[in-house]
Amino acid sequence: MSDAADGKDDSGTVLAVDVGGTKLASGIVDREGNVVRCDRVPTPSGDGEAVWETLVELVDRVRDGAPVAGCGVGCGGPMRWPAGEVSPLNIPGWRDFPLRERLVAHLGCEVRLHNDAVCLAVAEHWRGAARGHDNTLGMVVSTGVGGGLILGGRLIDGATGNAGHVGHVVVDPDGPACSCGGRGCLEAVASGPRLTAWARQHGWTGTTAVDLAGDARAGDATAQEAFRRAGHALGVGIASVAAVCDLSMVVVGGGVMGSDDLLRDALVNALRAHARLDFLARLTVVAPALGEFSGLVGAAAMVLAGDRYWSGQGAGTAAATLTP
Amino acid sequence: MSDAADGKDDSGTVLAVDVGGTKLASGIVDREGNVVRCDRVPTPSGDGEAVWETLVELVDRVRDGAPVAGCGVGCGGPMRWPAGEVSPLNIPGWRDFPLRERLVAHLGCEVRLHNDAVCLAVAEHWRGAARGHDNTLGMVVSTGVGGGLILGGRLIDGATGNAGHVGHVVVDPDGPACSCGGRGCLEAVASGPRLTAWARQHGWTGTTAVDLAGDARAGDATAQEAFRRAGHALGVGIASVAAVCDLSMVVVGGGVMGSDDLLRDALVNALRAHARLDFLARLTVVAPALGEFSGLVGAAAMVLAGDRYWSGQGAGTAAATLTP
Numbered sequence: 001m002s003d004a005a006d007g008k009d010d011s012g013t014v015l016a017v018d019v020g021g022t023k024l025a026s027g028i029v030d031r032e033g034n035v036v037r038c039d040r041v042p043t044p045s046g047d048g049e050a051v052w053e054t055l056v057e058l059v060d061r062v063r064d065g066a067p068v069a070g071c072g073v074g075c076g077g078p079m080r081w082p083a084g085e086v087s088p089l090n091i092p093g094w095r096d097f098p099l100r101e102r103l104v105a106h107l108g109c110e111v112r113l114h115n116d117a118v119c120l121a122v123a124e125h126w127r128g129a130a131r132g133h134d135n136t137l138g139m140v141v142s143t144g145v146g147g148g149l150i151l152g153g154r155l156i157d158g159a160t161g162n163a164g165h166v167g168h169v170v171v172d173p174d175g176p177a178c179s180c181g182g183r184g185c186l187e188a189v190a191s192g193p194r195l196t197a198w199a200r201q202h203g204w205t206g207t208t209a210v211d212l213a214g215d216a217r218a219g220d221a222t223a224q225e226a227f228r229r230a231g232h233a234l235g236v237g238i239a240s241v242a243a244v245c246d247l248s249m250v251v252v253g254g255g256v257m258g259s260d261d262l263l264r265d266a267l268v269n270a271l272r273a274h275a276r277l278d279f280l281a282r283l284t285v286v287a288p289a290l291g292e293f294s295g296l297v298g299a300a301a302m303v304l305a306g307d308r309y310w311s312g313q314g315a316g317t318a319a320a321t322l323t324p
Numbered sequence: 325m326s327d328a329a330d331g332k333d334d335s336g337t338v339l340a341v342d343v344g345g346t347k348l349a350s351g352i353v354d355r356e357g358n359v360v361r362c363d364r365v366p367t368p369s370g371d372g373e374a375v376w377e378t379l380v381e382l383v384d385r386v387r388d389g390a391p392v393a394g395c396g397v398g399c400g401g402p403m404r405w406p407a408g409e410v411s412p413l414n415i416p417g418w419r420d421f422p423l424r425e426r427l428v429a430h431l432g433c434e435v436r437l438h439n440d441a442v443c444l445a446v447a448e449h450w451r452g453a454a455r456g457h458d459n460t461l462g463m464v465v466s467t468g469v470g471g472g473l474i475l476g477g478r479l480i481d482g483a484t485g486n487a488g489h490v491g492h493v494v495v496d497p498d499g500p501a502c503s504c505g506g507r508g509c510l511e512a513v514a515s516g517p518r519l520t521a522w523a524r525q526h527g528w529t530g531t532t533a534v535d536l537a538g539d540a541r542a543g544d545a546t547a548q549e550a551f552r553r554a555g556h557a558l559g560v561g562i563a564s565v566a567a568v569c570d571l572s573m574v575v576v577g578g579g580v581m582g583s584d585d586l587l588r589d590a591l592v593n594a595l596r597a598h599a600r601l602d603f604l605a606r607l608t609v610v611a612p613a614l615g616e617f618s619g620l621v622g623a624a625a626m627v628l629a630g631d632r633y634w635s636g637q638g639a640g641t642a643a644a645t646l647t648p
Contacts, residue, residue: 246482
C-alpha cells in the first residue's frame with residue numbers, strides 16, 4: 001500500500017543524497033539499484049546554513065513531491081555515527097552539523113547516513129564489481145584514502161562506525177608523517193596531495209596530481225617514481241588487510257586511480273611480494289564498475305538492503321521520534 | 325527432552341576438543357561456558373592414525389557415555405574450512421586429514437571445527453576479557469602469530485575461513501623474510517622462533533624464548549632489543565588492524581606474551597605513535613582472562629552460541645549425512 005499522504009511509500013523507491021566537498025548530489029533510486037533520476041550542484045562555500053539550504057533545494061527538486069520509503073545519505077567524514085552529526089573535512093561550515101536529524105525533520109522519513117567511502121564500497125558490493133564477493137574491501141584513493149569493509153556479506157561498522165579506514169593502515173613505520181598524527185600510513189604516501197608533495201620535495205615543479213600523471217606519462221622520472229611509491233604502498237596495505245580479513249576482492253577507485261596505468265605494476269608487484277598465503281591466491285584487485293553516481297546507489301542500499309548494509313542500532317527508529 | 329539413545333541431548337552440554345602440536349585436550353562444556361570436566365594427553369608423534377586413535381581414546385574417556393548436543397573443535401592450521409580437513413603444521417602425520425568427518429562418524433553428532441587461534445578469540449569474546457567488546461581482535465603470539473576477528477559481535481570467517489591471520493599483516497615492508505613467502509610480516513618479527521633467531525644473529529648464544537626472556541631480565545642488551553622489536557611490531561600491526569576494523573579491544577595471549585613485561589613498553593609506544601585516529605582513543609590491549617582451557621571454551625561456543633560464532637554455511641548439516 002502506498003501512503004502518499006505523509007510522503008512515504010512502500011514501493012521501494014528511496015531518496016539518496018551524496019554530500020561531497022565539491023558537489024552535492026541527490027537521486028531517486030529504485031529497489032534494483034537503478035538511479036531513476038538525479039541532479040547535482042556545486043557545494044557552496046560559506047556558512048553551514050547556506051550549504052544546508054542548497055542541499056534542501058536540490059533534494060526537494062529531485063524528489064519532486066514523490067513518496068519515498070526512506071532516505072540514504074553518504075557524506076564525507078569524520079562524523080558521529082549512527083547519529084549522523086557530520087564534520088566533513090572539505091565543508092568547513094559543517095562542524096558537528098546534525099545532518100541526519102535535519103533531514104529527518106525535513107523529509108518525515110527514516111534517514112540512514114554513513115561515510116561516503118563506505119557508500120561506494122556498499123554500492124560496488126550490492127550492484128557493482130564486487131557483486132557475489134562477500135569479503136571485499138572498497139577503497140577510494142583521492143584527496144584522502146578511505147574505504148568500506150564488507151565481510152560475510154554485510155557492511156562492517158566497527159565499534160564507532162569507522163571501520164574501513166584503510167588509509168591509516170601502516171605501510172612504512174618509519175615513513176612520512178600523516179595528517180592523523182601517525183606515521184607511515186597508506187594515506188600519507190598514496191593520497192593525491194601526498195603524491196604531489198613528495199614529487200615537489202624531489203624537484204618536480206608542478207601542482208596537481210593530474211599534472212603529475214601527465215609528466216609521468218611524458219617520461220619524468222620523479223613523477224613516475226611518485227606513482228610507483230603510491231602503487232607499492234597500496235599493494236602493501238591491501239596485502240595486510242587481505243590477510244587479516246581474508247578478502248577475495250578489493251575494489252579501488254578514486255581520482256588517483258585515474259592514473260592506474262602508472263600505479264598498477266608497483267601495486268601488483270607489492271601484492272605478489274607480500275600477499276603470499278595460500279588463501280590469498282585468488283585475491284583480485286579491480287576498478288569500480290559503477291559510475292559517478294555510485295555514492296547514491298550505496299546510500300540507497302542502506303535503506304533498500306538494510307539487512308546487509310545497515311546495523312545502525314535503532315538510530316533510525318529513535319530519530320523518527322524527532323519527526324514533527 | 326533428552327535423547328540419550330543416540331548420544332545427543334538438548335541440555336546444552338557439548339563436547340569440546342582442542343588439537344595442538346604438543347597436547348590434545350577435550351572437555352565437557354555447559355551452556356554457561358564452564359568446563360565441567362576435561363583431560364589432556366601429549367600429542368603422539370608418528371603417523372596420522374596413531375594421533376587419531378589417541379584423540380578418540382581421550383574424547384571417549386572425557387565423554388564417558390554422556391549425551392552431548394554437539395561437538396566443537398579447535399585445531400592448528402592450515403585447514404580446509406568449513407570442511408574440517410586439517411594439516412596442522414606441528415602434526416606432520418595429518419595432511420588433509422578429515423578430522424571433522426571422522427569425528428562426525430565417531431560421535432554421531434554435529435561437529436564444528438575452526439582454527440585454534442580463532443577459538444581462543446571466540447572464548448575471550450564469549451566469556452573472557454573481551455566480553456561486551458563486539459569489535460575485538462584476539463591474538464596468539466607463540467611459535468606463530470595467529471588470531472581471530474570478532475566484528476559486530478560475530479566471528480568473521482572471511483572468504484575461506486582464514487580471517488584473523490594477523491601474523492601476516494606487514495609491519496615492515498623491507499623486513500625479514502617470512503615463512504609464508506612474504507617479507508616483513510608481524511610473525512616474521514614477533515613469533516618466538518623469530519625472536520630467538522634474531523637474537524642469535526646478533527650475538528646471543530641461547531636457544532629458547534624462555535632463556536631469551538631470562539637473559540633480557542638479567543640485563544642482556546641484545547635480548548632486551550629482541551623483545552623491544554617484537555613489541556614494536558605488535559603495536560604497529562595492532563594499529564593497522566584497529567584502523568581498518570575499528571576495534572575497541574585487542575586481547576593478546578600466547579607463550580611470547582609471558583614476557584609481557586619485556587614487550588609492553590614498546591608495544592604501547594608503537595600504538596601511541598601509530599593509532600592516532602580519534603576513534604581509536606579508547607582502544608585497549610589486554611591479556612586473556614581465561615586460562616589454559618580457553619581453547620575448549622571457544623570450541624564449545626561454536627555450538628552453544630552458533631548464532632554469533634558459526635557461519636559454516638551448512639557444513640554441519642551436510643556432514644551429518646555422513647553419519648553412519
